[in-house]
Amino acid sequence: MSTKTRKLTYSLAINEAFHQVMSLDESVILIGQGVKSPWYVGNTAQKLIEKFGEQRVIDTPVSENSMTGAAVGAALAGMRAVVVHPRMDFMFYAFDPIINEAANWFYMSGGKASVPVVFWGVINRGGEQAAQHSQALHAMFSHAPGLKVVMPATPYDAKGLMVAAIKDDNPVVFIDDRWLYNTEGDVPEELYSVPIGKGAIRKEGKDVSLIASSFMVGESLKAASELEKHGIDAEVLDLRTVKPLDVDMILESVAKTGRAVIVDSGWKTCGLAAEISAIIAENDIRILKSPIRRITLPDIPAPAARSMEGKYYVKHPDIVDAVAKLMGAQG
Amino acid sequence: MTYSKGQLVDFYTKMVRIRLCEESFVEPILSREIRCPVHLCTGQEAVAAGVCSALENDDYIFGNHRSHGHYLAKGGQMRELVAEVFCRETGCSRGRGGSMHLIDPSVGMMGSAPIVAGTIALAVGAALAAKIRNDGRVAVSFFGDGATGEGVLCESLNFAALKKLPIVFVCENNLYSTHLPIDEIRVSRKIYELGIPFGELSHRIDGNDVVEVHRAARKAVDLCRNGKGPVFLECLTYRMHGHVGPDDNIQGAHADIRPAKEIEKWRKKDPIKKLERYILKNKVASRKELAEIHVEAEKEVLDAYSFARNSSFPREEELSLYVHKN
Numbered sequence A: 001m002s003t004k005t006r007k008l009t010y011s012l013a014i015n016e017a018f019h020q021v022m023s024l025d026e027s028v029i030l031i032g033q034g035v036k037s038p039w040y041v042g043n044t045a046q047k048l049i050e051k052f053g054e055q056r057v058i059d060t061p062v063s064e065n066s067m068t069g070a071a072v073g074a075a076l077a078g079m080r081a082v083v084v085h086p087r088m089d090f091m092f093y094a095f096d097p098i099i100n101e102a103a104n105w106f107y108m109s110g111g112k113a114s115v116p117v118v119f120w121g122v123i124n125r126g127g128e129q130a131a132q133h134s135q136a137l138h139a140m141f142s143h144a145p146g147l148k149v150v151m152p153a154t155p156y157d158a159k160g161l162m163v164a165a166i167k168d169d170n171p172v173v174f175i176d177d178r179w180l181y182n183t184e185g186d187v188p189e190e191l192y193s194v195p196i197g198k199g200a201i202r203k204e205g206k207d208v209s210l211i212a213s214s215f216m217v218g219e220s221l222k223a224a225s226e227l228e229k230h231g232i233d234a235e236v237l238d239l240r241t242v243k244p245l246d247v248d249m250i251l252e253s254v255a256k257t258g259r260a261v262i263v264d265s266g267w268k269t270c271g272l273a274a275e276i277s278a279i280i281a282e283n284d285i286r287i288l289k290s291p292i293r294r295i296t297l298p299d300i301p302a303p304a305a306r307s308m309e310g311k312y313y314v315k316h317p318d319i320v321d322a323v324a325k326l327m328g329a330q331g
Numbered sequence B: 001m002t003y004s005k006g007q008l009v010d011f012y013t014k015m016v017r018i019r020l021c022e023e024s025f026v027e028p029i030l031s032r033e034i035r036c037p038v039h040l041c042t043g044q045e046a047v048a049a050g051v052c053s054a055l056e057n058d059d060y061i062f063g064n065h066r067s068h069g070h071y072l073a074k075g076g077q078m079r080e081l082v083a084e085v086f087c088r089e090t091g092c093s094r095g096r097g098g099s100m101h102l103i104d105p106s107v108g109m110m111g112s113a114p115i116v117a118g119t120i121a122l123a124v125g126a127a128l129a130a131k132i133r134n135d136g137r138v139a140v141s142f143f144g145d146g147a148t149g150e151g152v153l154c155e156s157l158n159f160a161a162l163k164k165l166p167i168v169f170v171c172e173n174n175l176y177s178t179h180l181p182i183d184e185i186r187v188s189r190k191i192y193e194l195g196i197p198f199g200e201l202s203h204r205i206d207g208n209d210v211v212e213v214h215r216a217a218r219k220a221v222d223l224c225r226n227g228k229g230p231v232f233l234e235c236l237t238y239r240m241h242g243h244v245g246p247d248d249n250i251q252g253a254h255a256d257i258r259p260a261k262e263i264e265k266w267r268k269k270d271p272i273k274k275l276e277r278y279i280l281k282n283k284v285a286s287r288k289e290l291a292e293i294h295v296e297a298e299k300e301v302l303d304a305y306s307f308a309r310n311s312s313f314p315r316e317e318e319l320s321l322y323v324h325k326n
Helices: A010-024 A048-053 A063-076 A090-109 A138-142 A155-167 A213-229 A247-258 A272-287 A306-312 A318-331 B006-023 B026-030 B045-052 B068-074 B078-085 B120-133 B145-149 B151-162 B192-199 B210-225 B261-268 B271-281 B286-310
Strands: A005-009 A028-032 A055-061 A082-087 A117-123 A149-151 A172-177 A184-188 A200-203 A208-212 A234-238 A239-241 A258-267 A293-297 B060-063 B108-110 B139-144 B167-173 B203-208 B231-238
Touching: A005 A010, A005 A090, A005 A155, A010 A028, A010 A048, A010 A155, A010 A184, A028 A063, A028 A200, A048 A055, A055 A272, A063 A117, A063 B108, A063 B120, A063 B151, A082 A090, A082 A155, A090 A117, A117 A155, A138 A149, A138 A172, A138 A239, A138 A258, A138 A272, A149 A155, A155 A172, A155 A184, A200 A213, A200 A272, A200 B060, A208 A213, A208 A247, A208 A318, A213 A234, A213 A258, A213 A318, A234 A247, A234 B108, A247 A258, A247 A272, A258 A272, A258 A318, A272 A293, A293 A318, B006 B026, B006 B045, B006 B068, B006 B078, B006 B210, B006 B271, B006 B286, B045 B068, B045 B139, B045 B210, B045 B231, B045 B271, B060 B068, B060 B120, B068 B108, B078 B286, B108 B120, B120 B139, B120 B151, B120 B167, B139 B145, B145 B167, B145 B192, B151 B167, B151 B192, B167 B192, B167 B210, B192 B203, B192 B231, B203 B210, B210 B231, B210 B271, B271 B286
Parallel strands: A028 A055, A028 A082, A082 A117, A117 A172, A149 A172, A208 A234, A208 A258, A258 A293, B060 B108, B060 B139, B139 B167, B167 B231, B203 B231
Antiparallel strands: A005 A184, A149 A239, A200 A234
């Protein structure tokens, strides 16, 4: 198999996934606010209307509950629907169709009807946008049985996981981060999937496992380079899927390094980092050489003022500090 | 449109099957043989029978918590309905859904759910799929007067109108939103007017007159198939039992909260009796023929009960089946 690869941005990798899947499968539709406008969705939807028409690429009124429900209903009626929420904060309006309906439907119908739908939510924060334009809600979706939740960190995974999400017969929440849209990476030209539920080791190391997803993978890699200068060899794990988690990858890495630092773009309480901590502790707490550390947002709404945003969001120096303290405490 | 004997007898049969099946649940509910919440549609049979008789097998319907009638009228098997209410493995949802989650995609019964207004947008989506594929299918959303309090209804009416979707919104206005009379939840009783600001053809009809319901549904479905949807139908009707179970069983009182006079008034408007009077008066069928329909329906109910009672509950070991499709 010849695989031609070239550099592509994260957002164009998503765009390419749509072009390729929609060409192959007429049942795939994209619905949501702003698919006509780069102001909403960047260039992730460029040229889709021109190529596939307004029947299959549907810009909508501001009606998240009904539009998300319509995507679920279309999926029940034989389509593969992707519904986009350019700011995932607005997905709270759609929790009923996402959780009550889509997540439960296959179970409560005794396996009679599945819902091949992708709920695509964009984390869109920074820039003094304040509390309702900044939230990362992956932990809330991960809590509900029946949903899968993916959070690609690289352009390669953005394309491959969008393809996998669309092809999956179950509801998948695809969460990306606007801060990643301009990052470049190697992306094969051909159509491919990244398996849902499989993480990736982005850097091998022996002293500490940095467990991250989405934008936090890049920050963790930066932190790992910094830590190298201090003689600390960090392993960086990219979860790629946050539900179901690649538990084997996490446990094997922590068994090797003996230290777990979980870096998450969500809040602390009942969050993804808490879940991973529990998985590690439940497995065998004796493999740990030091306590687990969670580096997350504080349990505080996102502020507007730039003077506070800097402290609020996790950046690589926070990771370096936490790891250095953890290792220091170990002597 | 004049109705043939075959059509009228078919309406009658559909309603009698629903009625006898619904009434059969009363005793097992009271004796606690049936545990899951059951919302009986006795009194509202004409809406299900009239609307579903205007649909083809592959048209879509979505229901709510009170959907036994919709399921049966669309072609769902009574055996699988009763088994589901008994939460058995042989039920239409394999005992995972219970009375409030009925489904049979093979006859276009796409599912029912008790989150009030929760399936309205799903029906819109099914209509959207039909429109994209241009396959001529129509979707029907059944919901109650209580659902008019949910914002998703307005969102759905707007989008369906905007995209001219082939969907019929069928509001079964039974005048009560669980315990609250309609005047305590709405300023206006005229629910059909909700469709008007969105430019939808909107009508109020007598939901206890199966012929009137069918006539209106037929017209609505034809319009939808010709790209002239959506249509909003408000069907005025009344449930002869409480919101859930045989009566409004408030703290074990087994008493209805509604005025006795009001219940009596609606008892006289019983949709089955109404059609029966019409059939006999116009000599469409004889008393004997109608009695035979009851006998057959009673046999079907008994058969469904024996099927359900002889079926196993889902096995504990299979608790985690159907979380995801593999």
